[in-house]
Amino acid sequence: xAAEGIDEFDxxxxxxxxxxxxxxxxxxxHGIALRALLWAVHEERIAKDRLAIVTGIGxxxxxxxxxxANTFHVTHGRPLTFATGLALARPDLEVVVITGDGDCLxxxxxxxxxxxxxxxxxxxxxxxxxxxxxTGGQVSPTTSEARxxxxxxxxxxxxxxxxxxxxxxxxxxxxxRGMTLQTVALKNLIREALAYRGFSFVEILSDCTEIxxxxxxxxxxxxxxxxxxxxxxxxxxxxxxEHPFRPNNLTTGIIAxxxxxEYGDTYRSEVLAxxxxxxxxxxxxxxxx
Amino acid sequence: xxxxxxxxxxxxxxxxxxxxxxVLIVGVGGQGVLMVSKVLAALCxxxxxxxxxxxxxxxxxxxxxxxxxxxxxxxxxxxxIPRGExxxxxxxxxxxxxxxxxxxxxxxxxxxxxxxxIVPPISFRNRTRxxxxxxxxxxxxxxxxxxxxxxxxxxxxxxxxxxxxRVANTVLLGALSTVLPFAAEHWLAVIEQFVPAKTKDLxxxxxxxxxxxxxxxxxxxxxVATDAVAQKVTARAIETAPAHLLTINExxxxxxxxxxxxxxxxxxxxxxxxVAELARPDACTACHLCEWLCPDYAIRIESTPAVKGAS
Numbered sequence: 001x002a003a004e005g006i007d008e009f010d011x012x013x014x015x016x017x018x019x020x021x022x023x024x025x026x027x028x029x030h031g032i033a034l035r036a037l038l039w040a041v042h043e044e045r046i047a048k049d050r051l052a053i054v055t056g057i058g059x060x061x062x063x064x065x066x067x068x069a070n071t072f073h074v075t076h077g078r079p080l081t082f083a084t085g086l087a088l089a090r091p092d093l094e095v096v097v098i099t100g101d102g103d104c105l106x107x108x109x110x111x112x113x114x115x116x117x118x119x120x121x122x123x124x125x126x127x128x129x130x131x132x133x134x135t136g137g138q139v140s141p142t143t144s145e146a147r148x149x150x151x152x153x154x155x156x157x158x159x160x161x162x163x164x165x166x167x168x169x170x171x172x173x174x175x176x177r178g179m180t181l182q183t184v185a186l187k188n189l190i191r192e193a194l195a196y197r198g199f200s201f202v203e204i205l206s207d208c209t210e211i212x213x214x215x216x217x218x219x220x221x222x223x224x225x226x227x228x229x230x231x232x233x234x235x236x237x238x239x240x241x242e243h244p245f246r247p248n249n250l251t252t253g254i255i256a257x258x259x260x261x262e263y264g265d266t267y268r269s270e271v272l273a274x275x276x277x278x279x280x281x282x283x284x285x286x287x288x289x
Numbered sequence: 290x291x292x293x294x295x296x297x298x299x300x301x302x303x304x305x306x307x308x309x310x311x312v313l314i315v316g317v318g319g320q321g322v323l324m325v326s327k328v329l330a331a332l333c334x335x336x337x338x339x340x341x342x343x344x345x346x347x348x349x350x351x352x353x354x355x356x357x358x359x360x361x362x363x364x365x366x367x368x369x370i371p372r373g374e375x376x377x378x379x380x381x382x383x384x385x386x387x388x389x390x391x392x393x394x395x396x397x398x399x400x401x402x403x404x405x406x407i408v409p410p411i412s413f414r415n416r417t418r419x420x421x422x423x424x425x426x427x428x429x430x431x432x433x434x435x436x437x438x439x440x441x442x443x444x445x446x447x448x449x450x451x452x453x454x455r456v457a458n459t460v461l462l463g464a465l466s467t468v469l470p471f472a473a474e475h476w477l478a479v480i481e482q483f484v485p486a487k488t489k490d491l492x493x494x495x496x497x498x499x500x501x502x503x504x505x506x507x508x509x510x511x512x513v514a515t516d517a518v519a520q521k522v523t524a525r526a527i528e529t530a531p532a533h534l535l536t537i538n539e540x541x542x543x544x545x546x547x548x549x550x551x552x553x554x555x556x557x558x559x560x561x562x563x564v565a566e567l568a569r570p571d572a573c574t575a576c577h578l579c580e581w582l583c584p585d586y587a588i589r590i591e592s593t594p595a596v597k598g599a600s
Contacts, residue, residue: 021541024585026543027546030584180582222545222551
């Protein structure tokens with residue numbers, strides 16, 4: 001399955017194997033999402049020394065710890081802020097943020113919209129499993145209506161966030177959605193996001209089998225992952241920018257492109273250079289591209 | 290070769306003068322079966338015969354089975370040829386020819402076939418690499434020996450040699466022309482009506498090549514060539530035999546059951562310790578689905594060096 005002219009992908013080359021097996025529950029989709037990320041990194045030929053992973057808190061935050069690269073495990077909801085500083089200071093790095101639905105949309109929702117607004121070059125992967133899994137299964141901004149969680153014992157009555165619609169509206173350069181069932185398509189989507197010069201936001205539909213699935217009687221791990229094709233996912237995942245909350249079937253792939261100046265370039269040329277700071281202000285050599 | 294009387298209304302040596310001559314043309318979609326039958330029907334019509342042609346092509350997209358019945362004579366009633374009544378079977382593809390062999394007259398029918406094999410995926414017994422194929426096992430020599438008058442030629446290779454493999458059907462028309470009582474010029478005139486202007490010269494050469502092959506005595510080389518091809522296929526199969534290696538890291542597997550349920554060939558299972566194991570290694574096609582969907586990276590499929598070298 002090697003791509004053109006590259007060695008076959010072996011995920012063990014990119015893992016801290018001494019920490020394996022990882023802590024995630026049986027059937028957890030985050031493992032598949034991590035494979036897709038590392039596979040895309042492999043095919044984009046990004047050296048591990050140039051890869052900087054920033055993760056927040058939650059199951060998604062723990063994912064970063066297993067990657068054999070530069071990884072930062074930061075405070076709840078703030079991976080995008082840490083990544084913003086990192087990407088500005090070290091434009092030679094490939095900054096990837098791995099965050100969860102609660103981390104990104106609730107606790108870090110403010111940071112998400114400002115990261116989208118700036119359009120600084122980085123890749124944000126939001127692993128959406130519709131729940132706060134690690135802390136015991138509380139309702140999250142993407143929990144579908146009527147679903148049971150520990151904080152909504154009679155069913156969730158809140159409307160959900162459409163993360164892709166939010167990111168698009170806030171001005172993210174590239175917005176896409178993938179699901180763990182279609183690993184190869186997800187890998188290709190992440191490749192596009194990694195290659196994009198600007199802020200790219202990828203929502204990854206992932207399964208929480210032990211907390212969310214068990215509580216809502218969604219069946220076994222294979223049943224849950226198969227449902228990604230159809231009925232399990234709510235209709236709220238509207239696809240288009242014009243009607244971000246339109247009831248619709250789930251759409252995957254690239255959902256929006258918003259070509260705007262990349263913030264890092266603008267900052268260096270419009271702010272630093274006129275004040276004589278040039279490349280030295282960033283403290284590093286010119287970006288390696 | 291039948292010496293035919295041009296004045297006869299039933300040119301193919303029929304016992305019954307009133308009986309029409311039946312030509313069955315078979316092949317797979319995209320080869321030009323209908324072009325062959327149109328040429329034949331138009332030619333017979335221009336020669337003053339009544340012609341009926343019927344064909345099935347709607348269900349046969351590219352690669353599917355296509356056949357066309359052409360009947361001509363003084364008077365033709367039914368448009369279809371009953372089983373065992375075809376005077377000539379023209380096969381543009383080898384297995385299709387063998388498939389329709391039962392329509393050929395047992396007493397002296399003529400069988401004209403391209404020995405080129407178009408092997409459909411469905412002919413393989415299972416989906417593993419180098420699986421046994423159920424594709425027509427009869428060699429051309431065996432089939433030619435079976436029929437009264439057999440022509441097995443590698444028309445596709447001849448057409449490729451002439452510049453375009455798509456004129457293989459015209460090569461077969463050339464061979465067919467030697468067993469029907471019509472002049473070569475008439476054949477060529479009709480063919481030119483049906484082919485694109487740019488390919489008229491090519492089709493002419495293809496027709497003559499097929500005709501020359503049929504009148505010449507040597508009819509065996511095609512069989513030899515096919516055997517050589519078969520040998521080559523076998524040799525390649527041995528070369529790439531162990532195609533892949535599926536390994537399961539038991540320490541990493543958490544028994545989530547995804548690989549077991551998602552495997553299209555159902556070759557994995559959970560053992561008593563709730564760890565995935567490869568229960569049917571022979572059925573594994575190395576599709577990588579289990580590897581991609583394993584959240585714990587416990588499954589790994591590696592191509593063996595033989596395959597790496599081949600690709």
